[in-house]
Amino acid sequence: MGTWRSELSEGIRQRGFRKWYERELISGHAHLVLTVLSALGLLGGFEVYDRQAPWFDQLLTLLAVLASALIGGWALRRYLYRLMNAEVVANQAVCPQCQTYARFDLVADQQPARDAVGVCCRQCGQRWLISR
Numbered sequence: 001m002g003t004w005r006s007e008l009s010e011g012i013r014q015r016g017f018r019k020w021y022e023r024e025l026i027s028g029h030a031h032l033v034l035t036v037l038s039a040l041g042l043l044g045g046f047e048v049y050d051r052q053a054p055w056f057d058q059l060l061t062l063l064a065v066l067a068s069a070l071i072g073g074w075a076l077r078r079y080l081y082r083l084m085n086a087e088v089v090a091n092q093a094v095c096p097q098c099q100t101y102a103r104f105d106l107v108a109d110q111q112p113a114r115d116a117v118g119v120c121c122r123q124c125g126q127r128w129l130i131s132r
């Protein structure tokens, strides 16, 4: 796991922005699927919970419910993060000079020190920063 900046610049370097964006969305939706499965697990846990059952069975059910809740919460957060991050970056994927969308490379020489990625338009050579 790298930083936000290194993940984005590696993604653009290796696959280009469009592929990076696509992957973020796919990965985001995989987390959404996991969220839904966890919610089903949670409901199933409530369904089978029985106060008359032996305490050990009750404990197992409670642990399963707890695990589903934790996994579901984590997956939901990852889903929202991936989606929002993809949108924030995509909103900055338009060249400020010629308005070309998603046709840029990483700036080869100096990358900015702060939390941003320097890119360069393939169409007109304009440079700008993508930040979060």
Ligand SMILES: [Zn+2]
Residues within 6 Å of the ligand: 095, 096, 097, 098, 099, 100, 121, 122, 123, 124, 125, 126
């Ligand atoms: Zn341009």
